[in-house]
Each structure stands twice: as structure tokens, then as C-alpha cells.
Amino acid sequence: MQAISTDRIEKRIEVRAPRSRVWRAIADATEFGAWFGMKLDQPFTEGATIRGEITISGNEHAVQLQVERIEPERLFAYRWHPYAIDSKIDYSSEPTTLVEFRLEEIVGGTAVTIIESGFDQIPITRRAEAFRMNDRGWAGQIKKLERYVA
Amino acid sequence: MSPNRGGAALRLPDAAPVFAALGDATRLRLLRRLSADGPLSITRLSEGTGVTRQAITRHLDTLEAAGLVRDARRGRERVFALSVKRLEIARQYLDHVAAQWDAAAARLKEFVEADE
Numbered sequence: 001m002q003a004i005s006t007d008r009i010e011k012r013i014e015v016r017a018p019r020s021r022v023w024r025a026i027a028d029a030t031e032f033g034a035w036f037g038m039k040l041d042q043p044f045t046e047g048a049t050i051r052g053e054i055t056i057s058g059n060e061h062a063v064q065l066q067v068e069r070i071e072p073e074r075l076f077a078y079r080w081h082p083y084a085i086d087s088k089i090d091y092s093s094e095p096t097t098l099v100e101f102r103l104e105e106i107v108g109g110t111a112v113t114i115i116e117s118g119f120d121q122i123p124i125t126r127r128a129e130a131f132r133m134n135d136r137g138w139a140g141q142i143k144k145l146e147r148y149v150a
Numbered sequence: 151m152s153p154n155r156g157g158a159a160l161r162l163p164d165a166a167p168v169f170a171a172l173g174d175a176t177r178l179r180l181l182r183r184l185s186a187d188g189p190l191s192i193t194r195l196s197e198g199t200g201v202t203r204q205a206i207t208r209h210l211d212t213l214e215a216a217g218l219v220r221d222a223r224r225g226r227e228r229v230f231a232l233s234v235k236r237l238e239i240a241r242q243y244l245d246h247v248a249a250q251w252d253a254a255a256a257r258l259k260e261f262v263e264a265d266e
Contacts, residue, residue, distance in 0.1 A: 006237070006240035006241060006243075009244060009247055009248045009251055011248070011251050011255050013259055015258070015259045015262050015263055017262040017263055017265075021262050022262050025258060025261055026258075034261065035257045035258050035261035036254055036257070036258075037257070082247060083247070110262075112255070112258065114251055114254075114255060116247065116251065119240070119243070119244060119247070124236055124239055124240060127239055127243040
């Protein structure tokens with residue numbers, strides 16, 4: 001059995017672009033929104049709370065980012081409510097997860113590590129709702145869950 | 151939680167103690183053991199742990215209160231089995247979030263490599 005870790009996700013990708021270019025794509029709110037699929041109402045500055053809309057088709061919802069840290073060309077970190085997709089729910093009093101983008105120069109480009117952590121603080125009922133809320137492509141997952149939650 | 155919507159509503163018990171229960175090395179070992187070997191008696195679960203039977207029993211009670219194991223008593227002996235619901239939900243959720251980050255990372259790569 002794998003170690004039990006339900007708290008964090010870590011992804012590392014290598015891109016063929018200079019670190020300065022990748023940094024701009026992450027730390028510039030407009031560029032960030034362009035690839036992420038998010039419309040944001042102001043630039044990223046440390047301590048700022050930025051409101052916006054996720055524009056990914058089938059997953060549109062309001063979003064709020066609290067910018068935690070900006071270390072140019074090295075680290076960009078924010079907090080948000082993961083999967084806060086039900087507009088009828090006020091998530092503001094619930095715990096947030098921390099999203100970090102870490103950049104590192106490598107031969108021929110840049111390594112980007114994306115870490116999201118703090119899921120174990122998110123109520124399990126909220127996490128289960130992620131399955132319930134998303135109708136598209138979830139039939140199989142829901143069936144699996146029903147077996148466990150019946 | 152908002153009322154049921156759609157057919158496949160999930161009714162979940164309150165989950166507050168779950169992650170507190172997971173925050174202990176001995177309890178995590180017990181869960182791994184039950185996951186690997188199936189239902190086991192307290193005697194078997196205590197073997198080779200260097201932890202007293204009484205302490206193991208307390209840990210199992212904590213895990214049971216959190217819904218992570220269930221008491222599958224056999225006759226006079228208490229036997230514990232893994233109850234996978236919460237862990238399964240937590241894992242499935244993480245898998246889903248991970249898939250979303252995979253997709254976002256691919257979009258980021260495409261975005262920054264486009265002007266090279």
C-alpha cells in the first residue's frame with residue numbers, strides 16, 4: 001500500500017522557455033489568467049485579495065486568491081478555496097489551501113514545480129461535494145463513491 | 151451542506167475527527183497493516199510494534215470513532231477491519247485535483263513555449 005497522503009499534490013514540469021518568461025506567465029495576473037482560464041480583477045501583489053472568475057468551460061465559478069508570497073523568478077504563492085464551485089455556499093470561513101509555483105533554471109529552460117497543500121484541513125464533506133457538483137465526466141467516479149458511501 | 155441535488159447525492163457523516171485520527175505514526179501504521187493484511191485481531195496488530203496492547207486498543211478506538219476502522223468482532227476476540235470510506239473520498243478528491251493541475255500545467259507549458 002502507498003503511504004497515506006491526502007494533504008498535498010506536487011507536479012513538476014520542464015518548459016522550453018527562460019525563467020523570466022515563465023515568471024511573467026505566473027506572476028502577471030493577466031497572463032496567469034490567460035493560460036489558467038481565469039479572469040482576475042487586479043494585479044498580484046503580496047497580501048492582496050484578488051477576485052475573479054474561473055472561465056474553464058463547464059467549471060465556471062467565482063474565485064478569490066489571497067497572494068501570500070512573491071519572490072521574483074523564484075516563488076509565487078497564494079491561498080484559495082479549492083473547488084469552491086457552489087455559488088450558494090459561503091466558503092469564506094473555511095480553511096484554504098496553499099498553492100505554490102516554484103521556478104528553477106535548468107539546461108534548455110525552466111523547471112516549474114506546482115504544489116497545492118492543506119487539503120486535510122478541508123472538511124471531507126466539502127471534498128466529497130466536488131464529486132457531486134460536477135456532472136460532466138463524473139458518472140464513473142460517483143458510482144465508485146456510492147459503493148463506499150451508501 | 152445544501153440539500154441533495156441530482157440523483158447521486160452522497161450522505162456523509164460528519165468528518166471532523168478523521169484527520170486528527172490520522173495524525174499519529176502508530177495509527178497510520180495500523181491502517182497500513184489493516185490495508186495490507188485485512189482484518190486482524192488486537193493481538194496480531196500489537197505484535198512486533200513495541201507498543202502495549204492497551205495502547206493499540208486506544209489507537210484502534212480513536213480510528214473507529216473517526217470511522218476509519220470498524221470492529222469486526224469474532225467471538226470473544228476483537229478484530230478490526232479497515233473502513234475505507236473517508237480515505238477513499240480523500241484520495242479520489244486528490245486524484246481529481248491532481249488531474250486538474252496536470253491540465254493547467256500543460257496549458258502553462260504551451261503558453262510559455264508558444265513565443266519561443
